[in-house]
Amino acid sequence: xxxxxxxxxxxxxxxxxxxxxxxxxxxxxxxxxxxxxxxxxxxxxxxxxxxxxxxxxxxxxxxxxxxxxxxxxxxxxxxxxxxxxxxxxxxxxxxxxxxxxxxxxxxxxxxxxxxxxxxxxxxxxxxxxxxx
Numbered sequence: 001x002x003x004x005x006x007x008x009x010x011x012x013x014x015x016x017x018x019x020x021x022x023x024x025x026x027x028x029x030x031x032x033x034x035x036x037x038x039x040x041x042x043x044x045x046x047x048x049x050x051x052x053x054x055x056x057x058x059x060x061x062x063x064x065x066x067x068x069x070x071x072x073x074x075x076x077x078x079x080x081x082x083x084x085x086x087x088x089x090x091x092x093x094x095x096x097x098x099x100x101x102x103x104x105x106x107x108x109x110x111x112x113x114x115x116x117x118x119x120x121x122x123x124x125x126x127x128x129x130x131x132x
Contacts, residue, residue: 002032005072005101007110008040008093010125012055015063025109025125035072036064037100043093078103088117098122 006014006029013020014029021029041061047053064071074096081099082092089095094115101108101121108115108122115122 002028003035003104003106004029004032005035005037005097005104005106005108006040006069007097007108007112008043009111010109011036011040011060015060015067022126034069035106036069037072037097038074039093039096039100072100074100085118089114
């Protein structure tokens, strides 16, 4: 069984708008052990407070377990691993997700093509077609 880490976008899609995920990604998530980083909840909290995102971090947190996902805390080992990452991406949340994926190990699913530069711990998922 695969062990996956969802990035923040894919988490929001998976729990709120699953049709945005391509069918292959939905199946992969359904057939895998899926983790959600505390960094994603933190990112949603900050972006919601700044008005950049319409989401309730407490509701998102409450949806993790019913979705069949596990919460992955941020450890000191994860934080230290960020320093060893090349400067492929500047976003601190995404860098933490990559560090967690490398440390655990997990496969990070993302829709951010820049993160592919971190190697085989990252897999790009494209948004599915919009249906009317």
